[in-house]
Amino acid sequence: MLAINGKWLGHSLTGTERYATEVTKRIVAEMGCEVTVFVPKSASVPSWLDSATVIRSKFDGIVFEQFALPLLSLRYHLINIGGPAPVLKMRQTVTLFDASVFRFPETFTRSFVFFYQLMYKLVAQRARNLVTISDFSANEISDVTKIDGRRFTVAPCGSNHFSGLTAVKPKFEVPEFFVVCVGTLAARKNLVPVVSALVLADIPTIVVGVAGISSVFRSGQVGLVTDELLTVPGRLRDEEIAWLYDRALALVFPSLYEGFGLPIIEAQIRGCPVVCSNRPAMREVGRQSVEYFDPESPGDAVDLVLELQANAVHREEFIRVGKENAARFDWDQTASDILRVAQANRPVNSDRRARR
Numbered sequence: 001m002l003a004i005n006g007k008w009l010g011h012s013l014t015g016t017e018r019y020a021t022e023v024t025k026r027i028v029a030e031m032g033c034e035v036t037v038f039v040p041k042s043a044s045v046p047s048w049l050d051s052a053t054v055i056r057s058k059f060d061g062i063v064f065e066q067f068a069l070p071l072l073s074l075r076y077h078l079i080n081i082g083g084p085a086p087v088l089k090m091r092q093t094v095t096l097f098d099a100s101v102f103r104f105p106e107t108f109t110r111s112f113v114f115f116y117q118l119m120y121k122l123v124a125q126r127a128r129n130l131v132t133i134s135d136f137s138a139n140e141i142s143d144v145t146k147i148d149g150r151r152f153t154v155a156p157c158g159s160n161h162f163s164g165l166t167a168v169k170p171k172f173e174v175p176e177f178f179v180v181c182v183g184t185l186a187a188r189k190n191l192v193p194v195v196s197a198l199v200l201a202d203i204p205t206i207v208v209g210v211a212g213i214s215s216v217f218r219s220g221q222v223g224l225v226t227d228e229l230l231t232v233p234g235r236l237r238d239e240e241i242a243w244l245y246d247r248a249l250a251l252v253f254p255s256l257y258e259g260f261g262l263p264i265i266e267a268q269i270r271g272c273p274v275v276c277s278n279r280p281a282m283r284e285v286g287r288q289s290v291e292y293f294d295p296e297s298p299g300d301a302v303d304l305v306l307e308l309q310a311n312a313v314h315r316e317e318f319i320r321v322g323k324e325n326a327a328r329f330d331w332d333q334t335a336s337d338i339l340r341v342a343q344a345n346r347p348v349n350s351d352r353r354a355r356r
Contacts, residue, residue: 001076002031002342006039006054007065008082009046012235015157015262016097019133020082022161026335027079028052038072040064062115079342081131084115087122093129093342095155096120098259098281099140104188121145129341131155136281137259153341156285158331159265167243172233178204179305180248180272182241182263183255185210190277190295192224194254197298199227203305206231206248208241245270249315250308253277254295261285265329268322273315275304289325291318 004027008020025048027035036053039045040060059068069078070089078085078092085094101108101116108116124130124145131153132138142149179198183189191207198205207224210232224232236244245251251267253276261282264274268289276282278292286292291308293300308315 003036003038003073003076003078005065005069005078005080005082005085006037006043010040010043010060016083018262019157022158022331023081023335023338026332027339030339036076038069077342079338081338084119085123085127087119087126090126090128092127093131093338094123094127095131096124096141097133098137099144100188100257102144103257107186107188129153131338131341133157133260134281134284136284153337155334155337156329157260157262158334159269159326159329160331162238162242162266163269165239165242167246168237168239169243170233170236170240172231175204178206178248180244180251181205181207182209182251182253188255188257190254190256194252194298194301195230196225197302198252198305199225199229201302202229203302204229206244208233208236210234242270245272248272250275250305252301252305254301255279256295258282264290265326268326271319271323273308273318273322275301287325289318289321
């Protein structure tokens with residue numbers, strides 16, 4: 001019997017929760033009432049879970065996940081696709097997204113780093129199956145946990161949640177010409193120097209999603225400039241972000257470290273060219289469909305944006321190859337791979353990497 005850890009349903013939507021939502025939707029559609037979803041006491045249960053068996057715990061947070069969940073799922077193979085997993089359980093499939101808490105511990109609170117580093121090491125040793133989102137992350141997590149990288153099934157993010165969206169104009173004034181940046185206040189997202197360079201070059205910039213969770217990120221580490229060319233609306237709905245992608249000159253994605261880089265393919269599937277950090281995960285995802293720059297040289301990002309503005313033919317080519325690239329990433333295939341490895345208890349790396 002299969003079950004899903006539904007702890008992420010109590011969180012706001014970020015990249016991890018997006019992954020868990022899109023994969024779970026498809027597993028539920030495939031299996032219906034044959035899959036059980038365990039949820040914390042205070043989590044909201046969406047209507048698309050109506051066809052699954054949902055069991056609500058009496059507990060929330062870590063108590064739910066680390067103590068209640070192993071007991072609730074005793075008779076099940078547990079699928080974890082939204083972050084942490086219970087370290088006491090062995091009969092489970094666990095998704096580990098990246099090694100950022102090991103590579104950039106200064107970005108997070110000490111308690112968060114301690115818990116995640118310990119959880120990653122213990123779960124990687126004990127879990128029956130391991131999943132991650134890129135070859136880069138498989139190598140990174142293997143390195144920090146000393147686990148054989150061949151144990152990982154690589155099941156990347158998808159882009160099709162953005163392809164069919166009906167775009168909705170955000171409720172703020174949008175300039176005729178602009179670029180979009182997407183990220184949080186985490187230092188590894190590298191927004192401040194690159195956004196500052198864009199604004200200094202008179203390029204109107206809209207920064208979406210800038211926020212920090214006090215229990216996760218260290219506060220007071222970054223600050224964006226105040227300028228009439230900079231718009232910081234905070235979190236937006238997917239339909240509003242899609243509207244911006246449909247009209248932006250480019251997405252500028254300057255991150256120093258990612259396990260995947262989901263905004264790259266979200267922008268590409270909407271026909272928005274991408275100017276992106278040249279770090280390994282982004283190169284793996286973007287291949288030749290992205291304009292790359294050294295994230296520690298913000299001026300290089302500015303030059304690439306200005307080149308896209310000056311050369312319409314060049315920009316149209318990146319729109320074309322970008323859409324082709326984003327189409328490689330499909331949530332249906334991702335869910336299928338995770339479901340298959342959970343049922344078969346073996347990695348599916350060789351099949352997935354051949355397709356990519």
